[in-house]
Every structure is written in structure tokens, then in C-alpha cells.
Amino acid sequence: xxxxxxxxxxxxxxxxxxxxxxxxxxxxxxxxxxxxxxxxxxxxxxxxxxxxxxxxxxxxxxxxxxxxxxxxxxxxxxxxxxxxxxxxxxxxxxxxxxxxxxxxxxxxxxxxxxxxxxxxxxxxxxxxxxxxxxxxxxxxxxxxxxxxxxxxxxxxxxxxxxxxxxxxxxxxxxxxxxxxxxxxxxxxxxxxxxxxxxxxxxxxxxxxxxxxxxxxxxxxxxxxxxxxxxxxxxxxxxxxxxxxxxxxxxxxxxxxxxxxxxxxxxxxxxxxxxxxxxxxxxxxxxxxxxxxxxxxxxxxxxxxxxxxxxxxxxxxxxxxxxx
Numbered sequence: 001x002x003x004x005x006x007x008x009x010x011x012x013x014x015x016x017x018x019x020x021x022x023x024x025x026x027x028x029x030x031x032x033x034x035x036x037x038x039x040x041x042x043x044x045x046x047x048x049x050x051x052x053x054x055x056x057x058x059x060x061x062x063x064x065x066x067x068x069x070x071x072x073x074x075x076x077x078x079x080x081x082x083x084x085x086x087x088x089x090x091x092x093x094x095x096x097x098x099x100x101x102x103x104x105x106x107x108x109x110x111x112x113x114x115x116x117x118x119x120x121x122x123x124x125x126x127x128x129x130x131x132x133x134x135x136x137x138x139x140x141x142x143x144x145x146x147x148x149x150x151x152x153x154x155x156x157x158x159x160x161x162x163x164x165x166x167x168x169x170x171x172x173x174x175x176x177x178x179x180x181x182x183x184x185x186x187x188x189x190x191x192x193x194x195x196x197x198x199x200x201x202x203x204x205x206x207x208x209x210x211x212x213x214x215x216x217x218x219x220x221x222x223x224x225x226x227x228x229x230x231x232x233x234x235x236x237x238x239x240x241x242x243x244x245x246x247x248x249x250x251x252x253x254x255x256x257x258x259x260x261x262x263x264x265x266x267x268x269x270x271x272x273x274x275x276x277x278x279x280x281x282x283x284x285x286x287x288x289x290x291x292x293x294x295x296x297x298x299x300x301x302x303x304x305x306x307x308x309x310x311x312x313x314x315x316x317x318x319x320x321x322x323x
Contacts, residue, residue: 182250186223250289
């Protein structure tokens with residue numbers, strides 16, 4: 001049985017691929033290796049995966065439907081799809097909205113079309129985001145909450161993806177689960193996310209731009225816990241008449257952004273230099289995951305607290321940068 005993973009050279013996709021390969025599973029990985037952030041980091045992840053003989057890599061753009069179909073239509077051994085590929089980043093969506101439509105909406109639809117016409121999969125997992133909850137004032141955030149008012153285009157494309165997935169599940173019987181991720185971090189993490197930015201700035205004695213004075217609160221989710229949630233979701237498709245479900249993949253413990261900075265300071269051994277700035281458009285003030293259903297039905301139980309996770313991340317950062 002083979003699993004197809006899109007975005008395999010991305011942060012979460014890399015870790016999921018690595019975990020499946022370590023279990024002796026076969027994985028076909030897709031990535032376009034774009035330059036949204038450091039290509040060297042993506043290539044380093046990919047090189048690590050390519051050391052395993054059970055890994056096959058395809059460099060593809062999902063928005064190119066003809067190319068995608070040509071490469072995937074005969075992959076009869078593919079029984080599961082984990083769709084992680086996306087244009088990430090809330091703030092970048094203010095600058096390049098068309099990129100988000102192309103990658104997150106068109107790319108998803110093309111992959112679902114290939115699945116519908118050419119593949120018979122046991123389960124299709126779609127990487128959504130906690131950002132679909134918008135600037136909610138009701139916590140913790142439950143998958144039954146209304147999500148019709150996203151406050152960034154990135155969030156809007158993820159919500160669109162969920163709706164498209166429901167339509168394909170309803171019309172064509174494809175078992176689909178949409179996973180709403182809550183601020184996933186850890187080794188090999190993205191350079192555009194706060195743990196990497198803060199660690200890099202503190203390590204190099206540079207000023208940290210801290211929006212809204214660091215008042216934001218998040219369900220920071222360590223990568224190992226996120227991968228555990230993904231793989232448990234993979235073996236538990238919905239048993240509903242329409243085989244579709246939405247899951248929260250996040251830590252139900254909430255921390256302040258300033259807590260993260262304190263932990264990084266401790267690991268780096270240097271105080272942060274901070275410039276307080278106004279809140280940015282599209283940024284939500286708080287996330288807090290309700291994982292009651294996921295804990296009871298998937299045995300999903302995140303264990304890594306932020307302080308421990310930051311220890312692992314900073315250790316990786318030092319090793320990766322030779323510092």
C-alpha cells in the first residue's frame with residue numbers, strides 16, 4: 001500500500017513522510033520546491049527523504065492539471081492521499097492573493113479530480129488550518145463552530161478547500177477528512193514562522209518585530225504530536241453517510257507569544273531585543289483547540305509542552321546552522 005503525500009518537502013509533509021518511511025511504508029512525494037522561503041531548507045529535507053529506497057519523488061505543480069494527471073493516473077497502488085501542499089502564510093496573502101487561489105483552491109480541485117477519475121483511495125486527508133475560525137471570541141474552538149468569516153485570504157482559501165472537499169465527498173463518495181492545524185512548530189520548521197524568526201533574531205542579536213506587543217495566544221502544537229494526529233486520522237475515515245469529517249489537530253494547552261520568547265532566550269542564552277509594533281491585518285488574537293472528540297475517538301493526546309518543544313527546536317536550529 002502506497003501513500004501519496006503532496007508538499008513532501010514542506011515542514012509537516014516532510015515529517016509525515018519521514019515517519020511513514022521509518023515504518024517501512026512506501027511513499028510517493030510531490031512538491032514544486034517553490035521559493036516562498038529558503039529553497040536550501042526544502043532541498044535538505046528532500047535529500048534526507050531520498051536516502052530511503054521506499055520513497056519516490058515527483059516535482060510537480062498541482063495547478064498544472066494535465067501534468068498532474070499524466071503522472072498520477074496509473075498509480076493504482078496509491079491507497080491514501082495526504083494533501084499538505086499549499087501556499088502558506090497569512091501576511092503574504094495580502095501581497096500575492098492570486099498565488100493562494102492557484103495553489104490552495106485550483107491545486108486542491110485538480111488533485112480531487114485526478115482522485116475521482118483515476119484513483120480508488122481509502123482516505124484523502126486535506127490540510128486545513130485553525131485560521132478558518134477567524135477572530136472568534138468563543139473558546140475553545142470546536143469543529144462545530146461557524147467558520148464563515150475568515151479574516152485573511154489564506155484562511156478563506158482553506159475554508160474554500162473544506163467546502164470543495166465536502167462536495168467531492170458527497171457527490172463521489174470519496175472518504176475525506178479536513179485537518180485544522182493549530183500553529184505547528186518544531187525541528188525543520190518554516191523560516192517564516194515565529195519560533196524560527198525569534199530564534200534567528202535572538203541568536204544574531206537582531207531586533208524582533210513583535211506585533212500587538214506579543215499579546216497573541218496560541219495552541220502551539222509540536223510537530224511529533226501533529227504527525228501522531230495525522231496518522232491516527234488516516235486510519236479513521238468518517239463512517240457517516242457522506243464520508244466527510246473535520247478534525248482539530250492541535251494542542252489544547254494555550255501559551256502566550258511572549259512565553260515562547262522567554263523559552264527561546266533561555267535556550268539561546270541571550271536576551272531578545274524587541275520592537276513593539278501594531279497588530280497586523282489578518283492575525284487572530286487567540287487560538288485554543290477543542291480536541292475532546294479527537295481524544296475520545298482517535299486517541300489523539302498531544303503531550304509536548306511549549307518549553308520542551310522549544311528546547312528541541314533550538315537544538316535543531318543550532319545544529320542546522322552550525323552554531
